[in-house]
Amino acid sequence: MTPGRRAAAYAPVPLQATIDRVQPMTGIVLWNDNASGLAALGDDVQLEFAYFKYSDVVTGSGTYDWSQVDARLASAAARGHQMIVRFHDTYPGHTTISIPSHVANAADHAIGYQSVEGEQTFVPDWRSATLRAFILDFYSKFAQRYDLDPRLAFLQVGFGSYAEYHLWDGPLTLGRTFPSKAFQQQFLEHLGTTFTQTSWSLSIDSASTTYSPFSAVPSLRQLHFGLFDDSFMHETHSSSNSEYNRASWLFFGDTRYQHSPAGGEFNYYSDYDQENVLNADGPWGRSFESFAAQYRISYMIGNDQPGYQTRARIRQAAMATGYRFRITALSSDGECVRLTVRNEGVAPIYYDAWPAADGHRLGASLKGLLPGAEQAASGCIGAHARGSLSVTIESDRLVPGQFIQFNASLP
Template sequence: MRSFLLAVGLLAGFSIVHGQNYVNVPLKSNITQVNPMIGLVFWDDNYFTPYTAYSLEYLYLPVNNLVIGRVNGTLQYNWTYLENRLNNIANRGHQAIFRPYYEYPGDPTAVPAFLKNISGYKGQVYSGEEFMDWRSADLRILHLDMHTQFALRYDSDPRVFCVETGFGFWSEYHISGGPNLQLGYNFPSGEFQLEAITLITSLFKNTPVLYSIDIADIYDNWCPVFQNISNLPFGSFDDSSFANDTQDWNDGNKQRLGWWTRYQQQPLGGEIAYEDNVQQHALDVNGPEGVPLPTYVANYHYTFLIANDQTTYQYNGPLTQIQRIQQVGQTFGYKFTITSFQTNGTHTQVTVQNTGVAPAYKNMFLQVSGVQSSVSLKYLQPGSSLTVTVQVNTSSPTLKIVSPFITSKQTIQYEANL
């Protein structure tokens, strides 16, 4: 791999080898925002200023708001609802995490009306609540086609950081509190789960796909083919994070997912739990139960956590709540620190270290005086460093970190004290 990178670098006019007669170049830089693709996340109808205090917004996507019909066997989509929300998020200098869903407790299923009206489709009703009918071949086709369309439209879209998906309530891979599990009826069969997850994870090349940690639940066994899909390239989310009451259960699922190595290639996220006083004290100096949130984030290598209610509370420290949201948000995910910046007049050599808790999951590049390196910072692991040499004729180089996967209103900041 090193030889390959060297060959590519030389062809492009760059190298990652050490040069001669380099002199140090002063470089000062501080991170004054939450960088793209990391941090505390807020629903897209709960935005607030300054926008630099967070970089990600979240939205649920009811399937029947997107899939509106079928003509001559071809599913018809109305992208306006999703596009408007993505544009609004991008206009605030943020990126989206979106999650399509069919089942939201208390609401009718989000199965498109045309499909519900097909003869033979009959969703289960339990305690007055409607559930899915996964016996329907039309429903299964819709699920696969919808994710295919997502990948075609959004896999390289800088407005979208990742897609969360799944089955069951909120697409969290369970129908806990509902009817008894009937695979192939109120929950997809193991065979279809295997088909769907294999396809979906193969479609997305740039945009991460995440499934709930409940996919690894061996007790309720929502995913009977878990052993067949556990090594596929997907990230994971835990929507009851940071609560002692559920930690042992959740950690069991995380262990089975290989959580503490999965983060090296796939992002991990979730939501701060709505349990006890966790929400009210999540940002407290010592957290709600004795562990500060930044420590928890580091231990679990989180890239993001939904924290929608945090604007309504006040933590027990000297900062404003918004300042605390930004401060904690900066402890998630990647963090690039420049540890060496040198030039010999024709080449500039840069050493960058990831001083964060997880890697970046999309391509990012060093750019010296307008000349971009070909060596990506994607997957640079926490604690690891990379030295890149860029051919550029200047004795006073400047440095940026750039990416094709951020919007025009975003920048990637770094730390430097040289």
């Protein structure tokens, strides 16, 4: 309070606001190279996706060229969007070597090709200590460069086909065609200490006792990582708690969304699924909105949806994901401000964001504010007119053109 100023009573401040667009870090995701879809949907997309090979970045021992990653991030940011990125070591049907030549040609690495999903595929040799050391160093370097970069929303990581933690219809030999469980543990613990801001996620297929160390080392599940489900909403998805996808989600617990994002991709089991997944009652009698609420979904890759659904329907589905803030109370005494924010969405926001009055941030970050929960904030911002008070939600993890909206109906 200003010295000598007489205390004034707090009085309610009118505030009207409506969320009318998809919020940052949420929604239906298109691939970064889907030029026509991105042009058609505009701001109804807030996230773009891209795959990379490790060899896209590392051109020699200790030589990192991030230009391909930077170009993707820059192109998305120019559209007012953020990115989800994933690096893969194995991609069925791809024979291009996915790891740097100095690793592939190391004395302890044998270049090999295997039949995966019926197609010849480069599969790295995980016996190689050179390869294993490279993978750890790669993510250290990635974090050094991008951990605080607002152009990057989420990182997806994993091994095997599509980095989705399986070698379906391929030759699984732990420690050779797929990393050993011991190295996986080292890798996961490394990510847990390397990334301080960026949310990283694993495929729900990592619940597998065959592939991953999580069953043998339950403490690994305490790491803060999100999950993605790349066969979302197939015909029997979540038909029971023992159904594969449902059981895989449950394996990691039902509170993971409280600190890390849940996402995935609409399944490609059939053209029918892709064509109808965003129908009002989905392809199999349940809407996307109901699945989004059940799994606390923040984002879902739906690259083909512009060909099947209207822009309005894609926007509607996208707005059913992630966080959704409402300011439920606002008052001022002419110098200090009090307000309350409720999250009416299906998931928290996973980066820092603050309510602000006339540009002054108030109280604690809204990061992690759970669905249905409220948080009060207050602060003295200096003399101001109640009737012209500007209320916003600010975050440093946005690109130009993005902003976080809120609902309010305060008379």
